[in-house]
Amino acid sequence: MEKALAEIWNAEDQTHAEAAVEAFGAAYGAKYGKAVAKVTDDADELPAFYDLPAEHWIRLRTTNPIESTFATVRHRTKVTKGPGPRAAGPAMAFKLIESAQARWRAVNAPHLVALVRAGARFERAVLIERDEADAA
Template identity: 50%
Template sequence: VLNKLPKRQQPEAKQALWEIYRADTKTEAHQAFNRFIQTYQAKYPEATQCLAKDRDVLLTFFDFPAEHWAHIRTTNPIESTFATVRLRTDKTRGCVSKDTILALVFKLVESAQKRWLRIRGFKHLADVIEGVPFKDGYRMDDNPDMTPMQDVA
């Protein structure tokens, strides 16, 4: 989105995007999203179209436990794992077969996994897998009249 805006507009737009990203509730995120679209639609339609086409996907993390939001918002685990593999395999260029490079990559990932941090809120994974509904990071009861439950774990 920022690449579709002039450099002078990028800091202000970045702040507006952070308001969407760091909203406490999905409702607040939608409000910030609408403000961004209204602000930049007239002059920079490409930027707003780029953002608007993925609106639902971008705000899906609100339907997961709040403890998982930090993990959902980042791609760092993927990037850091592949960076480790890339650094080591680049040095072995030309002197390995398909089988040996596969074994090397397996061992590198296995070694990198020792430094991985445990996922926050891992106790909620079973609920997520079972399809228990969450709203704004809180588990919802079967009774829709009740307010969101606070985590007790």
């Protein structure tokens, strides 16, 4: 089952992801009905990152960005047996995350971030140019 889910998640484009969802439903629907329903019911939303630049996919496919960010804080607070005084906790977390961000991997194609934020449309990872009729 894990391999079939990975095929959905690692599909090269939305068409392959949709085919992998169908194959997953056919293979495991009878035995794991509720679990398969969770995947197949939201199949149109699962591969939403395909509508963004391909350079960003690797960052969007991460399984737990929150856990990765706060792992540094968690490891340090366990060693020190807690953050200490109430005001020291947020300050310590901020400084730990600030120092850890120097080791984080940068976003691929940062020039495309501005386009995404501005609402540019991407289909199959390719920027769709607006027509003059759409701009009016």
